[in-house]
Amino acid sequence: MNFLLKRMKKIEPLFEKGGRFEKLHSVYDGFATFLFVPDKVTTRGAHIRDHMDMKRTMTVVILALMPALLFGSYNIGLQHTRAFGIVDWTLIQMFWFGFLKLLPLIIVSYMVGLGIEFVAAQIRGHEINEGYLVTGMLIPLIMPIDVPLWMLAVSVAFAVIIGKEIFGGTGMNILNPALTARAFLFFSYPGWMTGDKVWIEGLMSGGGLDGFSGETPLALAKMDGFDQMPSAMEMFIGTIPGSAGETSTAAILIGAFILLLTGVGSWRIMLSMTLGALGMGLLLNATGGNEYTQMPAYYHLIMGGFAFGTVFMATDPVSAAQTNTGKYIYGALAGILVVIIRVFNPAYPEGTMLAILLMNVFAPLIDHYVVNANIRRRLKRVQRA
Amino acid sequence: MSTLIRLRKGLNIRLAGKAEKILLPEVAVTRFGVRFADFPGLVARLEVQEGSPVKAGSVLFHDKAFPEIKFVSPVSGVVREIVRGDKRILLEVVIDQEGTEKVDFGAADPLRLTREEVRSRLLSSGMWPVLRQRPYHIVARPDSVPKAIFISAFDTAPLAPDLDFVMANTHGNYLQTGINVLSRLTDGKIHVSHDAEGSRVAGLNNLQNAEFHRFTGPHPAGNVGVQIHHIDPVAKGEVVWTVDIQDVVALGRLFTTGFYDRERIIALAGSGVIHRKYHRIKPGASVSAILKANFQEGKQRVISGNVLTGKRITPDGSLGFYDNMLTVVPEGDTSEFFGWATPGLNKFSYWRTFLSKLLPGKEYDLNTNLHGGRRAFVVTGHYENVLPMDIYPVHLLKAIMAGDIELMENLGIYEVAEEDFALCEFIDPSKTEIQEIIRSGINMMIKEMN
Numbered sequence: 001m002n003f004l005l006k007r008m009k010k011i012e013p014l015f016e017k018g019g020r021f022e023k024l025h026s027v028y029d030g031f032a033t034f035l036f037v038p039d040k041v042t043t044r045g046a047h048i049r050d051h052m053d054m055k056r057t058m059t060v061v062i063l064a065l066m067p068a069l070l071f072g073s074y075n076i077g078l079q080h081t082r083a084f085g086i087v088d089w090t091l092i093q094m095f096w097f098g099f100l101k102l103l104p105l106i107i108v109s110y111m112v113g114l115g116i117e118f119v120a121a122q123i124r125g126h127e128i129n130e131g132y133l134v135t136g137m138l139i140p141l142i143m144p145i146d147v148p149l150w151m152l153a154v155s156v157a158f159a160v161i162i163g164k165e166i167f168g169g170t171g172m173n174i175l176n177p178a179l180t181a182r183a184f185l186f187f188s189y190p191g192w193m194t195g196d197k198v199w200i201e202g203l204m205s206g207g208g209l210d211g212f213s214g215e216t217p218l219a220l221a222k223m224d225g226f227d228q229m230p231s232a233m234e235m236f237i238g239t240i241p242g243s244a245g246e247t248s249t250a251a252i253l254i255g256a257f258i259l260l261l262t263g264v265g266s267w268r269i270m271l272s273m274t275l276g277a278l279g280m281g282l283l284l285n286a287t288g289g290n291e292y293t294q295m296p297a298y299y300h301l302i303m304g305g306f307a308f309g310t311v312f313m314a315t316d317p318v319s320a321a322q323t324n325t326g327k328y329i330y331g332a333l334a335g336i337l338v339v340i341i342r343v344f345n346p347a348y349p350e351g352t353m354l355a356i357l358l359m360n361v362f363a364p365l366i367d368h369y370v371v372n373a374n375i376r377r378r379l380k381r382v383q384r385a
Numbered sequence: 386m387s388t389l390i391r392l393r394k395g396l397n398i399r400l401a402g403k404a405e406k407i408l409l410p411e412v413a414v415t416r417f418g419v420r421f422a423d424f425p426g427l428v429a430r431l432e433v434q435e436g437s438p439v440k441a442g443s444v445l446f447h448d449k450a451f452p453e454i455k456f457v458s459p460v461s462g463v464v465r466e467i468v469r470g471d472k473r474i475l476l477e478v479v480i481d482q483e484g485t486e487k488v489d490f491g492a493a494d495p496l497r498l499t500r501e502e503v504r505s506r507l508l509s510s511g512m513w514p515v516l517r518q519r520p521y522h523i524v525a526r527p528d529s530v531p532k533a534i535f536i537s538a539f540d541t542a543p544l545a546p547d548l549d550f551v552m553a554n555t556h557g558n559y560l561q562t563g564i565n566v567l568s569r570l571t572d573g574k575i576h577v578s579h580d581a582e583g584s585r586v587a588g589l590n591n592l593q594n595a596e597f598h599r600f601t602g603p604h605p606a607g608n609v610g611v612q613i614h615h616i617d618p619v620a621k622g623e624v625v626w627t628v629d630i631q632d633v634v635a636l637g638r639l640f641t642t643g644f645y646d647r648e649r650i651i652a653l654a655g656s657g658v659i660h661r662k663y664h665r666i667k668p669g670a671s672v673s674a675i676l677k678a679n680f681q682e683g684k685q686r687v688i689s690g691n692v693l694t695g696k697r698i699t700p701d702g703s704l705g706f707y708d709n710m711l712t713v714v715p716e717g718d719t720s721e722f723f724g725w726a727t728p729g730l731n732k733f734s735y736w737r738t739f740l741s742k743l744l745p746g747k748e749y750d751l752n753t754n755l756h757g758g759r760r761a762f763v764v765t766g767h768y769e770n771v772l773p774m775d776i777y778p779v780h781l782l783k784a785i786m787a788g789d790i791e792l793m794e795n796l797g798i799y800e801v802a803e804e805d806f807a808l809c810e811f812i813d814p815s816k817t818e819i820q821e822i823i824r825s826g827i828n829m830m831i832k833e834m835n
Contacts, residue, residue: 005720033758037724041717041753045803045810045820046693047686048398048543048714051732051739052814053757055725057764060738127758171761171815262738266766322765323777371780375795378775382620 008032026121030128058130060264064255065137065312071251072244073098076145079200079241083208098145101201102244105140108149112156113139120165131170131177131318132160138178138312141245142305142353143185144198146205151189155181175360176319179309179353186353194349199241214241218304218342218349221292235302246308249301256311265315268327269334273310276335277301284343292343300339309352310335319360323370330366334359389581390615392602394773396735396808398543400692401748402714404652404661406550409675411648411664416671417460417480418468418703419445422696424514425824426523426831427454429475437464442488442510442645445478450835453527457511457645459669461486477703480669492643495566500530503569507636510645514706515632516570519610519619521827522802531626533573533617538589538630539580539600541607542691546652546663546710548630549584554650554663557588559637566636567628568594577630578612602773610805614774619799629707649709655692656750657685657713664711666704672711673701684716686753693807694820717754725757735771735812760815771808774800778809782819785826790833793826802827 014021015028032038034055042049077094080086089097113136121128139156159181164173186193197203200214208214213228217240220229230240238248245252259265281297288294300306314320314334321330334355341351348354421429428449433439439458448454458480466479490510495503507513508527516525525531539548552560567575574596577589581601584590598616600606609627619625628636631649638646648667655661658679666675672687680700688695689705692712696705704711721727729739733749741747768778776797784792803820810819 005722036720036722037754037756038758039718039720040755040758042755045818046807047688047695047697047712047753048400048692048751048811049754049756049816050736050812050814051724051729051734051756052736052812053725053816054760054763054814055757056736056738057814059726127760129760131763169761171763263736263767264738264764268766317765318763320765322779324766324769327766367780371777371796374775374777378620378795378797381618382622 005036008035023122026118026126026128030118030121033127054130057264058133060258060262061134061312062137064258064265065134065141065245067251067254068141068245068248068308069102069137070095071238071248072141073102075238075240075242075247076101076201076244078239079214080202083200083203083212083214085209098201098244101145102140104149105143105145105147105152106137108152109139109156110136112153113160116157116160116165120169124169126169129170131164135159135177135181138245139181142178142182142243142308144193144243145201146198146203147185147192151185151192155184155188158184171318173318174364175357176313176316179313179357179360182353183357199243216241216304216349217299221295221299221303221342222349224291226291226295232296232299232302235299242304245312246305249307252307252311259311259315265311266317266320266327268324269315269320269331270310272328272331273314273335273338274301276332277306277339278335279332280336280339284339300342304342304350305352306338309338309356313352314356314359319363321363321366321370323367325373326363326366326370329370330359330363333362387579387583387597387599389599389601392600392606392611392615392773394770395541395603395605396771396812397541397603398692398751398811399733399746399748400543400656401750402654402656402658402661403544404546404654404663404710406547406663408550408554408650408663408665411666412674414666414670414674415482416465416673416701416703417458417462417482417667417669418477418671419456419458419480419669420477420696420703420705421446421475423706424448424456424524426521426828429456431467431475431478433464433467433478435464435467438462439464439480440486440488442490444511446475448524451527453508454513454524455508455511456514457488459645459647459667487644487646489643490639490645493640495562495569495640498569500569503566506640507566510639512636512639512645512647515628515635515647516626517628517707519613519625519627519802520799521831522610522804523827523831525626526624529624531571531573531624534567534571534575534626534628535609535613535616536575536577536595536628536630536633537607537609537612538577538584539607540709541580541604542693542710543604544652544654544710544712545607545691546650546654548709549586549589550663551631551650551709552584552586552589555588555631555634556638557586559634559641560588560630561592562637562640563633563635564592564594564637566640567626567633571626574617576612576616578609578616580607605805605808606773608802608805610800610802611773614800621794621799623799629709631709632707651704651708652710653679653713654710655688655713657681657687657715668706668708669703671701671703672698675711676700676713680713681715684718685713686716688712688714692751693811694804715750715752717752717756719754721754735767736814755816757814757816759817762815762817764814767812768809771812772805774805776801778806778819781826782817782822785822785829788829790829793830798826798830 076098163180337355
């Protein structure tokens with residue numbers, strides 16, 4: 001690798017101030033630090049530093065997303081065969097079909113998002129932030145598979161510029177950027193984001209078996225279609241219509257395991273959000289009412305985007321509550337809100353996205369009260385003394 | 386037996402290169418230096434010029450705001466050089482050691498002196514700067530009377546010297562006399578903190594006029610600031626003092642013999658040196674003698690103090706005023722191919738993303754590489770895990786960055802020193818210079834309060 005390092009060092013001056021490619025410095029720096037952890041040593045403060053950096057943090061999250069991505073690819077193929085009455089595809093064929101459908105979304109998401117990040121880093125004179133590596137992977141996993149690529153590109157640009165960069169970039173944003181992208185599409189092009197056709201590849205452009213209906217379990221629940229509801233096991237494994245990443249609770253749990261084992265994801269948020277949704281579901285069970293409120297409470301955990309949102313979205317450390325106490329409150333409220341929006345809102349079958357975005361907005365307020373309690377403890381000490 | 390305070394938060398960095406418990410005799414040193422950067426928050430006014438003859442105990446410079454705070458020469462000799470930096474700021478007064486002349490400040494029993502007499506002896510002998518105060522972790526203001534004085538009798542920093550071993554090789558009577566000196570300076574208690582087992586040294590165990598505490602837990606349990614927080618925290622308007630335990634001995638020596646002599650025992654540690662032992666040395670002494678022909682191969686960094694909070698010095702630089710160890714670690718100025726993606730079996734980390742977490746007890750060789758680039762704060766909930774205080778570290782740091790004095794006050798700036806945040810800086814994946822931010826916040830407070 002010495003050869004490569006020497007080559008990189010040799011062209012480095014071209015990208016420095018005054019060099020021919022000065023304007024591409026952030027791009028060079030991004031690639032150079034990706035290939036090699038730089039030779040920079042500590043100059044101030046602690047002389048030794050942990051090996052952990054932002055690249056590794058983000059890599060862990062991407063790794064945790066892989067099971068959901070792989071299963072999602074397979075499920076895209078599986079749902080397609082069901083909708084079109086194909087019976088002779090093997091598992092590999094289904095996976096490959098889905099993967100090729102998902103790949104353009106991933107490529108567009110990264111190209112647009114990283115492109116903006118490079119420009120922003122160049123303007124600010126900062127190094128490239130790794131935050132988008134995760135966001136860029138999350139976005140394709142929460143989009144309908146047939147979403148037009150230009151729509152995806154617009155929503156990514158909106159999320160990165162309006163949702164993140166104008167606040168100062170990764171670490172400064174208030175809303176989760178991936179959910180911002182989804183919310184943007186949701187409200188701008190609802191026809192591509194809801195209904196019984198968007199969640200299965202090929203249905204939007206016509207085709208599919210006569211009378212085939214591709215509703216998600218959440219939509220079925222909303223329309224009292226409980227007789228057509230897939231079994232709990234199917235919903236847990238994820239062989240149901242939905243966006244690529246969200247359907248398989250099992251695959252998401254593997255990701256959750258990775259995040260918790262490495263300590264990168266917050267167990268406080270995952271736990272409290274799950275308990276919040278479960279508690280709200282049980283409360284509805286107890287109060288009775290219609291068939292939806294009587295649905296087993298644990299269904300809420302395996303339906304729709306709850307699991308994906310809980311593990312990968314609500315735990316985004318930047319947009320979540322930052323204090324440990326705050327995380328319990330934030331998670332629990334998000335879980336409760338998911339169920340409330342799902343069951344009582346007449347318009348939207350899914351509540352996870354809006355619940356998390358709403359709690360993103362309230363997270364600073366929650367932290368404010370938690371920190372104020374700390375301040376009061378400190379003041380009380382003076383009065384006692 | 387004293388009560389045991391259990392701390393769970395913190396981190397022991399398992400660094401290779403501990404010093405063997407062998408004490409080497411003092412080696413002859415001819416170059417001494419008093420570094421002004423060891424005293425943050427003060428402004429120096431020189432009293433000597435290049436070529437001035439000095440005795441051990443002669444004044445070199447004093448503080449501008451409190452001229453009675455004097456800094457004296459550790460040895461007799463001649464001022465060889467006055468090193469200045471940008472804007473002619475004083476960096477160091479360098480002395481060539483010659484002869485053995487000492488200023489005699491007179492012996493006295495501190496218990497028979499009034500507070501004012503003890504105070505003026507400490508000020509005139511140049512021993513005052515060993516007293517440091519919280520808030521701000523600076524040299525104690527002479528016009529203050531502390532509500533208590535704190536002494537940590539153990540050090541948990543990476544590769545830190547075993548202070549029990551140090552005290553076992555120190556004159557026991559001086560320690561008691563030193564405690565007596567301190568007892569004249571406060572109406573409150575003198576708190577001495579040990580690790581869980583307490584001290585094996587009789588002189589330390591039977592001290593009069595002191596109250597004992599025991600702490601158990603990882604670093605920074607040995608930091609005096611953490612101990613204060615759990616014993617008797619500093620609120621707004623209150624002042625406590627802290628003294629290094631070896632300086633308590635120096636105080637005792639001053640009142641027993643009448644001479645300024647801060648000779649102490651330090652550990653020479655770190656994977657950058659071959660022979661790692663304990664040395665007798667005076668603060669300010671050039672370290673070249675004990676480092677001579679002792680470096681491992683490759684580029685090494687010499688640090689006066691520990692790897693988390695120490696100051697980088699040249700191989701012939703002088704030992705810092707307050708430091709009790711000298712650390713040498715390899716420089717890390719090499720690039721690592723896909724370094725961020727390796728499994729990390731050989732990489733020590735706080736984080737569980739490295740396989741090294743599966744090897745408890747293993748010791749690691751860490752160099753000075755930053756291991757990443759500067760980012761905004763992203764991860765949350767981890768800085769708290771290495772700060773055993775009821776303080777929200779990131780909120781305090783952000784208050785400092787925003788220059789919000791009132792919020793800094795509310796969030797605990799009076800209780801902290803940069804050393805307490807060193808582990809936050811160590812684990813930070815965003816590579817923020819956290820200790821520097823804390824010091825800038827403290828400087829803001831000092832300015833605001835004057």
